[in-house]
Amino acid sequence: MSTGAGCHPRPAPITVRAPRPLLAALLAVVLLAMLAGCAxxxxxxxxxxxxxAVLAQLGSPFTATALPGGGERLVYSTGPxxxxVYHVDLDGAGRVARIEQVMTFERLAGIPVGQWTAADVRANFGPPMTIDRVHSFDGDVWNYRFIADINLRRLAxxxxxxxxxxxxxxxxxxxxSDDDRSF
Structure with a gap:
């Protein structure tokens, strides 16, 4: 019996250990999956x-648009x-010439008001996260998520x-999600 309060013996501690080879293999698979996702x-x-090769690696783009000079822009979005959102620009020979992540404050703020249409917005930024309506505007409000500055999550x-x-x-x-302010 144990020497503590009460008269019941303390049960032996229960320890559960994963077999080391299994744990190592599981960690290796997780690490490889993470690296493959990045690559x-x-x-x-x-x-x-x-x-x-682009299509084999990334799949079908959200949109494909002809560029001046015979090139093509493939748009890949992580949206909604x-x-x-990535623009993969191909040259006239169908090879990658440039890649740009365009979901930025500068690109969104540079949307030409009064000139671009919904089709232009969709072709450049992919599908919106949500489409809302507000009392103060007669039309739709397309909402996009992006990261600004030092990991500040913003909405356009x-x-x-x-x-x-x-x-x-x-x-x-x-x-x-943990913001309890009322808006």
Whole structure:
């Protein structure tokens, strides 16, 4: 019996140990999966990669648009809930010429108000996270997530009138899930 309060013996501690080879193998698989995910993204493509290899690695793009000079822009989006949209520009020979992550404050703020249409917004930034309506605007508000500055999560609100023309672009901070302020 143990010498403590009460008269019941202390049970022996129970320890559960995973077999070390199994744990090591599991950690290795997780690490390889994480590395493969990083290597499979658009930013991992090398200049000169042929279009067929891009499609084999990344799959079908959200949109494909002809570029001046015979090139083509492939748009890959992590949306609607992701933070990144990549333009993979192919030259006239169908090889990667440039890759750019375009879901940035500068690119969103540079949307030409009164000139771009809903089709232009979708072709450049992919699908919106949500589409809302607000009392103060006659049209739809397309909402996009992006990362600004030092990992600050933001929202871009692109106001599109009933004719399909962009009329305003506004920005707010994305509320965090543990933010208990009422808006």
């Amino acid at each position: 499979a993204g658009p930013s991992s493509l090398a200049a000169g990669t042929p279009r067929a 809930m992701g933070f990144y 609100h692109v106001h599109i009138d009933p004719a399909g023309v962009v009329r305003r672009v506004m920005f707010t901070d994305e509320p965090l």
